[in-house]
Amino acid sequence: MKSTLKLALGLASAIFASTAVSNVAHAEDLTLCWAAWDPANALVELSKDFTKETGIGMKFEFVPWTNYADRFLNELNSHGKLCDLIIGDSQWIGGAAENGHYVKLNDFFDKEKISMDDFVPATVVGYSEWPKNTPNYWALPAMGDVVGWTYRKDWFSRPELQKEFKDKYGWDLAAPTTFDQLKQIAEFFQKRQIDGKTVYGASIYTERGSEGITMGAMDVLYSYGFQYENPKKPYEMEGFVNSEKSVKGLEFYKALYDCCTPPGSSNAYMGEGVDAFKSGQVAMHMNFAFTWPGLQKDENVGGDKIGYFVNPKGPDGDQFAQLGGQGISVVSYSDKQESALKYIKWFANKDVQAKWWSLGGYSCLNSVVKDPKFPSSQPYAQAFLDSMAIVKDFWAEPSYAPLLQASQKRFHDYVVAGQGSAKEALDGLVKDWTQVFQDDGKM
Amino acid sequence: MLNRTADNVARATPEPLAKRIRGISDKGLAWLFISPTILLLLAINIFPLFWAIYLSFTNYRANRPNEVVKNLGLANYQRILGDHDIWIAMQTTAHFVFWTILLQTVIGFTLAWLIDRKFRGHAFWTTIILVPMMLSPAVVGNFWRFLYEPQIGLFSYVISFVTGIPPTNVQMLSNVELAPWAIIIVDTWMWTPYVMLICLAGLRSIPEYIYEAAEVDRASNWRQFWSITLPMALPFIMLAVLFRGIENFKMFDMVNLLTGGGPGSTTEVASITLKRQAFESWRTGYSSAFAIILFVAVFGLANIYVKALNKVKQR
Numbered sequence: 001m002k003s004t005l006k007l008a009l010g011l012a013s014a015i016f017a018s019t020a021v022s023n024v025a026h027a028e029d030l031t032l033c034w035a036a037w038d039p040a041n042a043l044v045e046l047s048k049d050f051t052k053e054t055g056i057g058m059k060f061e062f063v064p065w066t067n068y069a070d071r072f073l074n075e076l077n078s079h080g081k082l083c084d085l086i087i088g089d090s091q092w093i094g095g096a097a098e099n100g101h102y103v104k105l106n107d108f109f110d111k112e113k114i115s116m117d118d119f120v121p122a123t124v125v126g127y128s129e130w131p132k133n134t135p136n137y138w139a140l141p142a143m144g145d146v147v148g149w150t151y152r153k154d155w156f157s158r159p160e161l162q163k164e165f166k167d168k169y170g171w172d173l174a175a176p177t178t179f180d181q182l183k184q185i186a187e188f189f190q191k192r193q194i195d196g197k198t199v200y201g202a203s204i205y206t207e208r209g210s211e212g213i214t215m216g217a218m219d220v221l222y223s224y225g226f227q228y229e230n231p232k233k234p235y236e237m238e239g240f241v242n243s244e245k246s247v248k249g250l251e252f253y254k255a256l257y258d259c260c261t262p263p264g265s266s267n268a269y270m271g272e273g274v275d276a277f278k279s280g281q282v283a284m285h286m287n288f289a290f291t292w293p294g295l296q297k298d299e300n301v302g303g304d305k306i307g308y309f310v311n312p313k314g315p316d317g318d319q320f321a322q323l324g325g326q327g328i329s330v331v332s333y334s335d336k337q338e339s340a341l342k343y344i345k346w347f348a349n350k351d352v353q354a355k356w357w358s359l360g361g362y363s364c365l366n367s368v369v370k371d372p373k374f375p376s377s378q379p380y381a382q383a384f385l386d387s388m389a390i391v392k393d394f395w396a397e398p399s400y401a402p403l404l405q406a407s408q409k410r411f412h413d414y415v416v417a418g419q420g421s422a423k424e425a426l427d428g429l430v431k432d433w434t435q436v437f438q439d440d441g442k443m
Numbered sequence: 444m445l446n447r448t449a450d451n452v453a454r455a456t457p458e459p460l461a462k463r464i465r466g467i468s469d470k471g472l473a474w475l476f477i478s479p480t481i482l483l484l485l486a487i488n489i490f491p492l493f494w495a496i497y498l499s500f501t502n503y504r505a506n507r508p509n510e511v512v513k514n515l516g517l518a519n520y521q522r523i524l525g526d527h528d529i530w531i532a533m534q535t536t537a538h539f540v541f542w543t544i545l546l547q548t549v550i551g552f553t554l555a556w557l558i559d560r561k562f563r564g565h566a567f568w569t570t571i572i573l574v575p576m577m578l579s580p581a582v583v584g585n586f587w588r589f590l591y592e593p594q595i596g597l598f599s600y601v602i603s604f605v606t607g608i609p610p611t612n613v614q615m616l617s618n619v620e621l622a623p624w625a626i627i628i629v630d631t632w633m634w635t636p637y638v639m640l641i642c643l644a645g646l647r648s649i650p651e652y653i654y655e656a657a658e659v660d661r662a663s664n665w666r667q668f669w670s671i672t673l674p675m676a677l678p679f680i681m682l683a684v685l686f687r688g689i690e691n692f693k694m695f696d697m698v699n700l701l702t703g704g705g706p707g708s709t710t711e712v713a714s715i716t717l718k719r720q721a722f723e724s725w726r727t728g729y730s731s732a733f734a735i736i737l738f739v740a741v742f743g744l745a746n747i748y749v750k751a752l753n754k755v756k757q758r
Binding site: 070073074077079095098099100198208209262263264265266267398401402404405409412413414416417418419439 | 502505506507508509528592593594611612614616617619702703704705706707708709719722723724725726
């Protein structure tokens with residue numbers, strides 16, 4: 001009887017102790033918030049090493065891209081404690097810094113000897129700094145990303161298509177280096193029968209709800225000469241946003257949409273682009289580089305069938321690409337900032353960054369991307385490197401949301417709905433953006 | 444027997460408790476019962492309404508809680524009423540409300556009239572007709588988006604089969620001319636059964652003897668319809684129009700799922716504009732003013748309509 005009692009007491013104690021231990025461990029878990037996409041899965045895999053090293057568990061809150069901004073900006077604005085770490089979009093940095101959502105990392109970087117000089121400069125400016133081009137850091141560059149293009153290398157290399165193309169346009173069918181070439185290729189493939197199936201020229205961004213059409217149109221406009229403001233006088237936009245060159249760029253984007261996209265492409269963004277390319281509908285596909293590892297592995301269109309190219313040049317030879325990607329920040333409302341900073345320190349490590357790239361994440365660390373083996377490490381590595389060297393980003397002002405909504409409306413109204421002219425759209429955009437900056441007291 | 448039991452229970456109740464129970468008047472008891480509901484209404488309806496009215500006079504932005512809130516007076520209201528885009532959104536809403544109500548009322552009443560004939564299998568067909576109404580708008584929006592898909596959508600193939608136009612040219616959601624109609628078709632498909640049900644209730648409420656009297660007077664079917672059926676069912680039809688009008692004035696889910704307000708701003712109804720201003724551009728003060736304007740418009744129109752409805756009922 002006595003031994004039975006002892007056994008029962010022992011069991012009860014063991015259960016109590018294990019529960020208590022697991023609760024303690026649970027209390028130390030960090031929650032990392034990000035978008036639900038392929039790199040997030042790679043990060044889950046990578047973070048297992050962090051848990052092994054530190055004993056700190058990792059939980060993840062991933063939200064689809066279409067709701068990502070709404071969900072997490074609401075969380076930050078309401079001072080929620082859901083996220084200890086957040087990989088927030090590059091354009092949020094101004095608002096997050098000025099509204100106190102992110103912990104400033106300068107002292108931490110100094111203490112841990114993490115130098116921003118070790119990261120690709122464009123990613124430091126794009127993902128970490130606010131105000132831009134000042135040494136005030138609110139995030140560690142986490143996921144480099146940029147808009148680039150994929151194309152069907154197998155179609156491009158067919159002798160009969162090459163011959164027909166050369167006869168028609170007078171140059172060899174290959175990855176385009178200018179936007180004019182890109183349009184010619186897109187026209188060539190539009191509604192062409194390939195292997196008994198109707199295919200189309202190109203998939204481009206046209207999404208209205210979040211940021212799609214702005215990312216796509218800007219990707220073209222930059223290389224045509226679009227500038228956000230007078231470089232000598234901040235917030236002066238007249239003649240820069242709506243310059244003649246910008247008008248030509250927007251007209252080109254509309255022409256590309258009208259001539260060469262698959263039917264029903266009026267609301268396409270990253271997911272729709274990937275679907276169009278994977279299903280063999282399009283010859284070329286505009287998308288962020290994060291989609292490339294997945295496409296490379298695809299049985300139907302990946303491997304030797306796919307090629308990658310940098311955003312082409314504009315009429316004057318200018319060449320830029322829309323920056324994507326994000327930095328990782330510590331949320332200032334988190335009760336576990338110390339553990340969250342440990343994660344940042346671990347993530348900045350060279351070996352961790354090398355593994356991050358090998359798992360499908362895009363490292364921003366110089367030692368990884370400048371490694372001589374890097375360009376040959378993946379078929380898309382060189383295109384990624386070249387693209388990251390020419391990036392430009394959308395406004396990262398605290399008022400980025402109304403600025404983005406204005407461009408979404410103006411671009412969609414003109415490009416997709418065909419309302420008004422490119423000049424009217426860009427004049428309207430200057431008016432909208434001026435109003436936003438006036439409301440902010442910046443003009 | 445029952446009284447005796449009640450008396451026994453009353454006698455058995457301890458004196459202090461009995462005193463306390465006697466102390467609450469009927470009115471007090473009524474207030475006690477309804478107060479949780481009133482408190483809940485105050486918390487989730489009345490307070491937010493007054494808070495929104497207050498915010499509508501300010502420059503408050505929910506994403507900048509640390510900023511100083513300035514009183515703007517009527518500036519938000521003036522800006523909204525002078526905003527071309529807002530008026531376009533209101534026109535789009537009016538177009539959508541008008542056509543959906545017209546189609547739903549005509550088709551709904553016709554279906555109700557047919558079902559009221561009580562033909563063989565009418566109960567089965569009633570159930571079938573009611574199915575769309577029972578589905579979630581999210582489900583309806585998503586599957587109609589697939590039906591409208593130009594490359595694989597059944598709708599496009601049916602149109603192509605009937606008209607000979609290639610299915611890839613039937614771009615219901617991408618075409619500026621067709622997109623508003625794509626939403627009207629889906630809303631009509633989904634909510635006509637609701638109008639039908641209300642009309643059916645109206646038709647069934649008409650006493651049979653009135654038709655018998657009309658038969659005695661040798662009134663034709665047409666005459667019976669115009670002089671008996673329609674006037675007597677009119678209050679019900681008007682009620683259905685009121686319900687659908689209010690619902691469609693604030694329609695959001697279906698438009699958001701099908702077109703997101705596009706292409707361009709072709710299908711951007713007022714509620715989509717409001718959502719964009721409030722939760723994407725974070726102009727909380729401005730969007731509160733817009734919400735108040737919409738509320739006053741719906742409330743005012745509904746009141747005028749209800750007065751008209753009462754007049755019809757009193758005839």
